[in-house]
Amino acid sequence: MLYDVVIAGAGPVGLFLSCELAQAGCSVMVLEQAESADSPLKRLPFGLRGLNAPTLEALDRRGLLDAVAATQVLKPDKGAPPPGTAHWLAQPRPLGGHFAGIPFALDAVDSARWGWRLPTPVATQMAVELQALEAVLTERATALGVRIARGSAVQAVHVAETEVAVETGDATVRGRWLVGCDGGRSTVRKRCGFSFVGTDPEFTGHSLQVELEDPTVLTPGRQYTDQGMCNFNPPGVLALADFDGGAGHRTPLDLEAAQALLRRVTGRDATITALHLHSTWTDGARQATTYRNERVLLAGDAAHVHSPLGGQGLNLGIGDAMNLGWKLAAVLRGDADAALLDSYGAERHPIGARVLDWSRAQVALMRPGAGSRALASVIADLADTDDGATYLAERVWGVSQRVDLGTGHPLIGRSVPDFALTDGRRMGELLRAGQSVLLVFDAGGTIRQRAEGEMHRLTCIASPVHDALGLAAVLVRPDGIVAWACDAGGDEAGLDAALQRWVGAAGGA
Incomplete structure (x- = not known):
């Protein structure tokens, strides 16, 4: 069978894109390397993800928001966040977010400055569990007729004039277009000749779930040290930044090595009695120079990678899918020629580059040394002002995001205000x-x-x-x-x- 679109990767970006295409009448096959959708790294505490305004608006505009909101981690009628979630969520003063761990207060944000926004039931931020989000998107995709093949890793790609053949080892899947949504180590990107440029990592980030002999040895919250940073959420969830140039990324870590790492980064004589879960990441920031190469396109982490600081990656990827989906469907229907797809990269690449710089700026505040601590103190003072909090909210919540569509009315390129019609519709x-x-x-x-x-x-x-x-x-x-x-x-x-x-x-x- 020749599918209209083959998507590599059944994460949120690939699933959301498949829904966009299927709703428009396209036949879609999603290939996913993992055998199962279940993963401890997708569940709390490591699976906590923050959704910002553009993502929540996208979900609302496709009728998915209510289902996602039903899974949110921090509901208005709940008290403290679940154990192990970010320490800044448990502060007594309502918080709007953070920049490199520096919080800004929700009541300091002056939303009246955003004159193009109207009152709406759609929030500006929401905390969800990754696995729950994927479950909602999978259910919608399946209902729309999307085929999802798990345990199907992309091994080779052959691009012809009118179609793309994807080899998975035990099968060859053919599609008119291929979209790589297969993550930061994207096979599609590597096999299809995309250039991936940027900056090398300065640190290895370690996420650990452990049991400690004496948790009181460590101070809850974020602490900077001579070796990096430790964010401790009792009783046993740790996020460590080890400024080793990324050398520890994807290196196996046993209990003894984990304890040595913890003691080195914190400078505390902490003892780990059990290591339950460990994953690594870095602050390497890279971006594909183009998001399209003939009949192959990239979206999400396949197109851009950066540290998870500030929680922008998932939102950036959903924005890619929202932008690409209707354009690719229009090309497949014959309503537009393939030149329309060039606007996808032209519009999304600058937004991705801005997010990468936002991530790099946070790394600058985390580096060991007196200079970084002094700079962080200045940023903390600014974040404590209305102007500073409003600026940070604009970036973290995504409300200032704008697509460059040229000159004209100042509203052009912005997310449309949620106009309320007098007949009750929004x-x-x-x-x-x-x-x-x-x-x-x-x-x-x-x-x-x-x-x-x-x-x-x-x-x-x-x-x-x-x-x-x-x-x-x-x-x-x-x-x-x-x-x-x-x-x-x-x-x-x-x-x-x-x-x-x-x-x-x-x-x-």
């Missing part, structure tokens, strides 16, 4: 079908008529809203990004070009 609900939406706030005028030629690919709604933010109309892409906007009484120029580029895109973008 903007997020209007995007459930995965189509572009032209929302006209005044039923009169010529704007609606100019879109009639694209009505089979466009949802056009003329309706008043409770707060139009001074706009007359807004054209929204399937991924929720504003492609065109016009102020009330303003110039309607650019609508025809936007409709051609993002809706009737056959012939190029």
